[in-house]
Amino acid sequence: MKVLNFRRVAIVLTLVWLGLFVLVPHVLVVLTSVMSPDPQHLAVWPVTLASWERLFEPVYAEVFWRSLWLSTLTTAICLVLGYPFAYIVAKLPGVWRGVLLFLMIVPFWTNSLIRTYAIKLILGNKGLVNAALLGAGLVDEPLQLLYTPFAVVFGLVYVLLPFMVLPLVSSFDKLDGTLLEAARDLGAAFWARFRLIIVPLTMPGIIAGSLMVFLPAMGMFYVADLLGGAKNLLLGNIIKNQFLVVRDWPFGAAFSVALIVIMAGLLWLYFLANQRINRQGGLDDEGL
Amino acid sequence: MNRLPILTLSHISKRFAAQEVLSDFHLTINDGEFFTILGPSGCGKTTVLRLIAGFEQPNEGKILLNGEDIAGIPAEKRPVNTVFQSYALFPHLSVFDNVAFGLKMAEVDAQNIAVRVADALAIVRLSDFATRKPHQLSGGQKQRVAIARAVVNRPKILLLDESLSALDHKLRQQMQLELKQLQRQLGITFVYVTHDQEEALSMSDRILVMHNGQAQQVGTPREIYEAPRNLFVAQFIGEINVFDGEITRALGEYQYQAMINGVERDIRCDHRFAAGDRVHVMLRPEDLRIDCRPNVLERKGFPGVVLERNYTGQTLNSHIRLENGQAVTVHEFFDEDDPDFDYSINQKVGVDWVPGWEHVIPAERSGQA
Numbered sequence: 001m002k003v004l005n006f007r008r009v010a011i012v013l014t015l016v017w018l019g020l021f022v023l024v025p026h027v028l029v030v031l032t033s034v035m036s037p038d039p040q041h042l043a044v045w046p047v048t049l050a051s052w053e054r055l056f057e058p059v060y061a062e063v064f065w066r067s068l069w070l071s072t073l074t075t076a077i078c079l080v081l082g083y084p085f086a087y088i089v090a091k092l093p094g095v096w097r098g099v100l101l102f103l104m105i106v107p108f109w110t111n112s113l114i115r116t117y118a119i120k121l122i123l124g125n126k127g128l129v130n131a132a133l134l135g136a137g138l139v140d141e142p143l144q145l146l147y148t149p150f151a152v153v154f155g156l157v158y159v160l161l162p163f164m165v166l167p168l169v170s171s172f173d174k175l176d177g178t179l180l181e182a183a184r185d186l187g188a189a190f191w192a193r194f195r196l197i198i199v200p201l202t203m204p205g206i207i208a209g210s211l212m213v214f215l216p217a218m219g220m221f222y223v224a225d226l227l228g229g230a231k232n233l234l235l236g237n238i239i240k241n242q243f244l245v246v247r248d249w250p251f252g253a254a255f256s257v258a259l260i261v262i263m264a265g266l267l268w269l270y271f272l273a274n275q276r277i278n279r280q281g282g283l284d285d286e287g288l
Numbered sequence: 289m290n291r292l293p294i295l296t297l298s299h300i301s302k303r304f305a306a307q308e309v310l311s312d313f314h315l316t317i318n319d320g321e322f323f324t325i326l327g328p329s330g331c332g333k334t335t336v337l338r339l340i341a342g343f344e345q346p347n348e349g350k351i352l353l354n355g356e357d358i359a360g361i362p363a364e365k366r367p368v369n370t371v372f373q374s375y376a377l378f379p380h381l382s383v384f385d386n387v388a389f390g391l392k393m394a395e396v397d398a399q400n401i402a403v404r405v406a407d408a409l410a411i412v413r414l415s416d417f418a419t420r421k422p423h424q425l426s427g428g429q430k431q432r433v434a435i436a437r438a439v440v441n442r443p444k445i446l447l448l449d450e451s452l453s454a455l456d457h458k459l460r461q462q463m464q465l466e467l468k469q470l471q472r473q474l475g476i477t478f479v480y481v482t483h484d485q486e487e488a489l490s491m492s493d494r495i496l497v498m499h500n501g502q503a504q505q506v507g508t509p510r511e512i513y514e515a516p517r518n519l520f521v522a523q524f525i526g527e528i529n530v531f532d533g534e535i536t537r538a539l540g541e542y543q544y545q546a547m548i549n550g551v552e553r554d555i556r557c558d559h560r561f562a563a564g565d566r567v568h569v570m571l572r573p574e575d576l577r578i579d580c581r582p583n584v585l586e587r588k589g590f591p592g593v594v595l596e597r598n599y600t601g602q603t604l605n606s607h608i609r610l611e612n613g614q615a616v617t618v619h620e621f622f623d624e625d626d627p628d629f630d631y632s633i634n635q636k637v638g639v640d641w642v643p644g645w646e647h648v649i650p651a652e653r654s655g656q657a
Contacts, residue, residue, distance in 0.1 A: 181343055182376035184363045186441065187393035196389075200380045 026260075033253035042249045051254035060238070060255075067235045070149060070224075071217035074156040078164040078213045079206065081157070086168030086205070090175075101169070104162050112159050116226050119155050120146060123227070147229030155223040163212035171205025204274055211270050215263050235259050291318035294477050295340065295445060300349035302335055309335045310501045313349070317445070317479060318494075322471050324480045326488040327498035328524070333481045336498075337447050340479065342366045353444065364393075368445040369438035373453060375430045377422040383409070383433050384418040390441040408440035411470065428459045435467075439474060446471075448480045452487065464491050485525045489513060497521045513572075519652045522570050529576065529616045531569040532651065535561045546648075549590055549612050557648035566651035573619040575645045578606060579638035580631060589640025592616070594631045606631060608639055 033051055035043040054060070089100050107115060122128045123145040130142040145151055175198065183193045199206070221236035228234075235255065242252030297315040301308065309332045317323045325333040338344040339351060342363030351358050358366060369390065377386050387408055391401045409415045412432035422430060431451065438446055448467075452460045468491050471478045482488055488495050489509040497504040497512060497520075505517040516522035519530065533548035538561070546555050548569055555569060579587045592610040599605075603619045610616060616639055631637065 176374075176376070178372055178374055178376040179378060181363075182370070182372060182378070183389070184343075185341060185368075185370045186390035186437070187364050188389070189364050192393060197378060 029253045029256055032249050033251075033257050035250045037248045037250050039247055042247065043253075048250075051248075051250040054251055055254055055258055063233050063238055064235065067218055067233065070152055070156070070232070070234065071214050074153050074160065074217045075164075075210050075214045077153065077157050078161050079210060082161055082164035082168055082209060083206075086165050087172050089165070090169050090172030104165060108162070113222055115159065116155055116223055119151070119158060120226055123151050123154065146227060147232070149228070149232050151227040152224050152232045152234075155227045156217050156220060159220065159223065160213045160217060163216070164209040167208040167212065168202065168205040171202040171208075175201050207270055207273055211266060215266065218259060218263070291320055293317065294319040294354060295479075296350075296352040297336070297339070298350050298352070300336075300339065300346045300351070302332075302339065302344065302346050308501065310346075313501070313503065315496065315503065315506075317477060320475050320477055321493040322468065322478045322480065322491055324482060324488040324492035324495045325498060326482055326485060326495050326524075327504075328483055331498040332501040333483075333498050334449060337370070337449055337479065337481050340445065341368055341370050341447055367443055368447055369441050369443040370447040370449060371431075371434045371438050371451045373450045375422075375434040375454075377430055377433055377437070379422050381421075382418065383414065383420050383422070383425070386422070386433055387437045387440050389437065394441070404440055405436075408436040411439070411473070412436045427455055428463065431455065431463060435470070439470070439476065443476060445477045445479055448478060450482055451480070453482070453484070460487070467491060489525070497524065499524070515647055516570070516649075518649060519568060522568075522647075522649075527573050527617055529571045529573065531571070531614070533567050533569050535563055535565045535567060537563050549610065549614070551590065554643060555646055555648055556644050557646075559648065559650060561650075567648050568651055570647045570649070571641055571645065573605070573617040574603075575641055576616065576618040577640050577642070578608070578618055578620065578631070579640055580635065581638075584636070587638035589638035591636065591638055594633055594635045594637060596633065597631050604630065608637065610639065 032043045034047050034049060035045060036048050036050070038044040089097055092100065120127075124130070125142040125144070125146070127145070129145060130139075133139045133143065134141075179197055179201070180193055183197045188196065218234060219236035219239075221234055221240045224232055224234045224237050225240075236259075239252050239255045239259070242248045242255060246252075293316045295315075295317040297313060300310055300313040300315075302310040302313075313332075313336070315336065325336055327333045335344060339346055342358070342361065346359065353367070378389065381389070384405055387405045388401050391404060396404070405418070406415065409418060412435055414429060414432050414436065417425065417429065417433075422433070425433065431454075434451070452463050452467075455463060464487060467478070467480075480488075480491065489512075492509055494506060494508055495512050496506045499520050505512060505521045507515075512521065512525055516525060516528075522528045522530070531548050533546040533553075533555075536545045536547050536552065538544050539554060542556060542558055544555055544557070544561055545552055546567060546569065555567075557567075561567065577589070579589055581587050584591075590610050592608040594606055595609050595615070596607040597604060603621055606618045606620070608616050608618060618639065
């Protein structure tokens with residue numbers, strides 16, 4: 001009986017928590033998005049779809065596509081860097097594997113905002129990179145690295161790479177080495193093994209890692225704020241500006257809801273893909 | 289049958305880190321034979337297989353396939369295929385695509401692939417399962433797909449790594465039969481690795497017995513069973529009773545008199561011995577006889593006491609303790625004319641054998657009193 005009670009209490013607590021801190025705020029955001037802006041009271045009645053219509057203004061569409069592009073690029077770079085890294089980590093003997101994963105996690109002990117400031121110091125006109133290039137005589141004047149799309153993507157990749165690597169490592173862990181030997185035995189050289197066996201079987205990790213990089217990348221406004229300057233905005237910057245600078249809460253809320261819907265859509269696609277792969281036996285099979 | 293060698297391993301040594309798994313290892317496998325490498329786990333038999341497949345490279349020595357050194361050829365280019373112990377079917381591919389994998393790698397055209405895969409699946413009686421995924425198959429079916437996936441490439445040699453060990457007893461016996469038929473039907477050389485001596489005896493044309501990285505004996509199942517070359521082979525293959533003895537004098541060519549357990553006996557063997565040489569006189573349980581005549585003076589053989597008797601259906605297996613403390617096992621077929629054929633525990637009996645049925649080798653361990 002005690003166990004049952006505990007279970008009930010746990011469920012109720014969780015529901016209350018989720019209701020208070022997830023459901024209610026989201027409902028409030030959705031509500032705000034259909035209210036009228038007011039500089040003094042932030043959002044007032046009557047109900048209007050004006051904010052939602054403004055989403056389709058070309059200025060915002062441009063930011064949207066730009067943001068999408070930067071996030072996609074970030075995801076692609078994380079995948080290219082993270083995939084071989086995850087493979088190596090997964091194949092290393094226990095101790096080294098632990099050390100590498102630990103080193104990967106260590107930066108999380110410092111707030112990512114502070115780490116982004118650190119990147120600023122590295123990429124700035126008088127930063128480490130330029131000092132090294134000037135010192136080596138490779139360039140005559142400092143390169144403009146900061147406040148470029150490059151700096152934004154660099155910062156995003158730096159902050160988000162671990163989120164790509166961790167799911168990939170777990171995917172590589174599940175990859176049975178005998179399958180690669182079998183493929184070799186049947187005449188598959190390295191690229192054929194990579195394309196036909198390794199990639200399909202680590203697809204769940206690829207999708208999970210990509211989503212875990214792509215979704216936050218759309219919203220990481222402080223990275224774009226600090227490293228990108230005025231031109232390289234992410235969706236998150238617009239939302240932040242509407243709430244804190246312009247004080248147009250309904251429009252900021254509409255933007256937030258739009259972003260949430262996009263992310264939910266992607267997660268749903270992930271769910272579908274995962275189901276498909278599972279049905280193919282990509283994940284659970286051979287685990288026996 | 290006279291067959292030509294297809295594969296020769298000579299002077300092979302293989303080390304993993306500091307551990308020497310094979311040293312100065314030799315092996316010749318003939319074209320078209322069912323060759324089994326038999327040994328306990330850790331004896332190096334799987335390493336031999338992996339060297340042939342190309343997954344491992346020897347530290348020293350040569351591997352010749354049809355007279356050509358294949359040491360430098362990577363696994364993916366060797367005309368050999370492997371049936372893995374865990375089957376290693378690609379979980380994301382259908383049965384058809386699994387079997388077609390090797391042909392696609394060899395860039396066979398689609399039409400030919402379809403025909404050959406269909407043939408291979410027909411051979412293993414899985415024609416109706418082409419569209420299934422591996423996780424929808426039973427263990428025996430997975431096993432068959434793994435075999436089809438290998439033989440469809442028409443390899444010069446098919447390597448099988450403990451391929452039946454994951455199956456239950458009944459299925460395993462059935463697959464043993466099928467494998468042997470398949471081998472005969474395809475005419476491909478099979479190299480089968482196992483630790484199961486029964487499996488080795490029932491399927492193979494020839495067997496190599498390995499122990500601690502050393503070849504112990506190569507021969508037909510019959511030679512291995514009836515004339516084991518040393519104590520390890522004798523005891524690893526089937527059950528055997530070993531009597532320690534000493535040659536007392538030669539009686540003629542290959543005939544000696546020996547003192548065994550305090551009794552003088554004539555023995556026959558194909559070794560040359562001198563008086564005073566210590567020998568192991570070995571007898572399979574089915575080659576021993578129990579004399580249970582009540583009169584102790586009439587009884588022949590070594591006197592002993594029945595410790596235990598087990599009825600197996602086909603045979604009566606008795607465990608006898610001889611007067612010197614040695615335990616021997618005797619398997620006897622039932623005599624249909626004697627329905628009461630049985631012994632009682634603690635019954636005094638004599639253990640004997642038909643002269644000439646013994647197998648004698650030089651002693652490897654000091655004799656026990």
